[in-house]
Each structure stands twice: as structure tokens, then as C-alpha cells.
Amino acid sequence: MSYKQLNGYIDLAKLLSITDKKNYIASIHTAAQPAFDFFHNQTHLFDKTLFNKETFDELNKDSTLHAIQINSNEIAIFSGFEHISFNLTSIDLKQHTIIVFTDLVDEVISQQAWRSVLRTIISSVSAQYIEELRRNLNDAVPSYYIKSIFNKNVLSQKKLAQLTSSSRDTLAKQYQREKRSQTKPLSIFQQLIQEDRCE
Known part of the structure; x- marks a missing residue:
């Protein structure tokens, strides 16, 4: 599913506010986990171990994450993690534009996760x-x-x-x-x- 197709769910989506970003925690959606694991287990063109945190912080600024609302202070990300600077354990949600969906089926989430990963992976592998x-x-x-x-x-x-x-x-x-x-x-x-x- 492309972003244009996801746009069909726009009534079910909202931008996460700056206030919410400060209070929310994030995880990877279970339907997107296989795509997430696949991407981060590949040997990429650039060796991420040779970059420092400041570089990754700069690369992460203003990137867009797609997520599902899990509860009042938790989101599950299903797209936007497909770059080597993404680190769930140290993610600063305030640095990202976050589109939160309230109701997407797992199949749609999985499709978007795989397409996002494949779009990136075929241009970044060593x-x-x-x-x-x-x-x-x-x-x-x-x-x-x-x-x-x-x-x-x-x-x-x-x-x-x-x-x-x-x-x-x-x-x-x-x-x-x-x-x-x-x-x-x-x-x-x-x-x-x-x-x-x-x-």
C-alpha cells in the first residue's frame, strides 16, 4: 500500500502533537516486526557502527513515522523505521513527524511495512x-x-x-x-x- 492509498484512511489519522510526543512511548507494531527485523539484519551500503549519535540525530530530524494508537500514551510504529539511523531504544519522538492511525487492519500494516522496507533496501544494500x-x-x-x-x-x-x-x-x-x-x-x-x- 502506498502513501496515497493510506491517504484513504486519512479520517482515521492525526498528527501527533508536540505535547503528546513528550509523553508517548513507542514500539514496533507486531504486524510490521518481520519487515523491521529483515531491514535491520541486512548488510547496508554504509556501516552504521561507524557513525556517531550526533550524526544519527541529525539524520532523524523531520523524518515521518506512521503508527497505530495503542493506548493513551503508546504508539506502535509500522513505517518510517527503514533507515540505518533508526534506533527504537533511543528514539526521540519530538524529532519526528508522526502520523497516528486509530484503525488499520494488520494486513494493511504489514503491506506498508514491507513496501517501505523494500523501497529502501534495494537502493542501500552493499x-x-x-x-x-x-x-x-x-x-x-x-x-x-x-x-x-x-x-x-x-x-x-x-x-x-x-x-x-x-x-x-x-x-x-x-x-x-x-x-x-x-x-x-x-x-x-x-x-x-x-x-x-x-x-
Whole structure:
């Protein structure tokens, strides 16, 4: 669902006032949690660990969050968290424009969360990890979202290579590199058993 489509719910929405922002706490909506987790578990183009808090505070200013009203002093965010500077534990709601909806079904919330994440992720992933992203997309994102973005139920290496001007050989090498990095070293006991078998 696009922002224009969300606009159809405008009668159910309001801007959170400055006073309310001071008193509210925020969480991630349960229907948006898979998209949130997916986004923040990717390897992005920029390494967020190399930025300081002041930089992130500056980047966060005036960004827009979409949320659902949970109770009199709590909101659950479902869009607007799809950037590397977002940190729920240190969020300052006063720095954001917050659109609060009072009545949206989980399906609509999930759709908006995934679309917001995919809109950002396909332009921010590191080129060294696009094959990992492809497999993560296929594993985590509902197939109908994959189809709506890539016109395929599953994003293939061939399609990804076309979209990113990469070669399939490059993607295959990335996959092999990742498999090697995930291979656990043998314990001393396992090494001794292996040596005995080779003799």
C-alpha cells in the first residue's frame, strides 16, 4: 500500500502533537516486526557502527513515522523505521513527524511495512552482499511482495544480475564466500578423527 492509498484512511489519522510526543512511548507494531527485523539484519551500503549519535540525530530530524494508537500514551510504529539511523531504544519522538492511525487492519500494516522496507533496501544494500540479500528476500519476504516488485514469485540469480548489472559468476562467488565463512572450524577431537581416517 502506498502513501496515497493510506491517504484513504486519512479520517482515521492525526498528527501527533508536540505535547503528546513528550509523553508517548513507542514500539514496533507486531504486524510490521518481520519487515523491521529483515531491514535491520541486512548488510547496508554504509556501516552504521561507524557513525556517531550526533550524526544519527541529525539524520532523524523531520523524518515521518506512521503508527497505530495503542493506548493513551503508546504508539506502535509500522513505517518510517527503514533507515540505518533508526534506533527504537533511543528514539526521540519530538524529532519526528508522526502520523497516528486509530484503525488499520494488520494486513494493511504489514503491506506498508514491507513496501517501505523494500523501497529502501534495494537502493542501500552493499554490492558485496547482493547475493545474500537475494536469498534473504526469498526466505523472509512474502512471495506476493516479491512478485509485485520483481514480477517473479522467487527472485533468481539471473534476474538479480540483470537488475544490478552484476554477472551471475560474481553472485556465485559471493555465495561460495559466504558458505566458506559459515563453515565452523573442526574441534581438535574432530581433526584427530579426520586424520585417523586419512591414514
